[in-house]
Amino acid sequence: MTEAPRAQEPVDTDRLMERLSMSWGVYLGDFTLAAASEHLTASQAKALTALRRGPAAMRALADTMTCDASNITGIIDRLEKRGLVRREADPSDRRVKNVTLTPEGERVTDAIRTKMHTTQAGLSTLTTEERATLDALLERVFTCHPTT
Numbered sequence: 001m002t003e004a005p006r007a008q009e010p011v012d013t014d015r016l017m018e019r020l021s022m023s024w025g026v027y028l029g030d031f032t033l034a035a036a037s038e039h040l041t042a043s044q045a046k047a048l049t050a051l052r053r054g055p056a057a058m059r060a061l062a063d064t065m066t067c068d069a070s071n072i073t074g075i076i077d078r079l080e081k082r083g084l085v086r087r088e089a090d091p092s093d094r095r096v097k098n099v100t101l102t103p104e105g106e107r108v109t110d111a112i113r114t115k116m117h118t119t120q121a122g123l124s125t126l127t128t129e130e131r132a133t134l135d136a137l138l139e140r141v142f143t144c145h146p147t148t
Contacts, residue, residue: 034115038108048109055100
């Protein structure tokens, strides 16, 4: 005899927030270990990851990373010294410095992502359809919303 499918119980916001917190903790730990294997701090690796989307002005990068502009200067100084990023004057405003990844910075960013074994293993359990659903849900939940 086949059992009738049970209706899913609703999941409240508190449970989802706890699940996101746990997931973020696992992801961040994985990311931090992978960054350390490339002799980077998590903040340095986060800057590289943000720059993977394309060049950014120092101020915009600080905003993306939710840190003070003075902190981003130190992070970029250290990444530039290692040859992972370069600063370039903005063509429309020479006072603005844009930061871009170098080919070595791209390689290191890829290496970090590859070394995130726990995250890679978890995501590999998802089907193609589940990955598409997760992507759409994350996009919907974390699209920038005005703060109130």
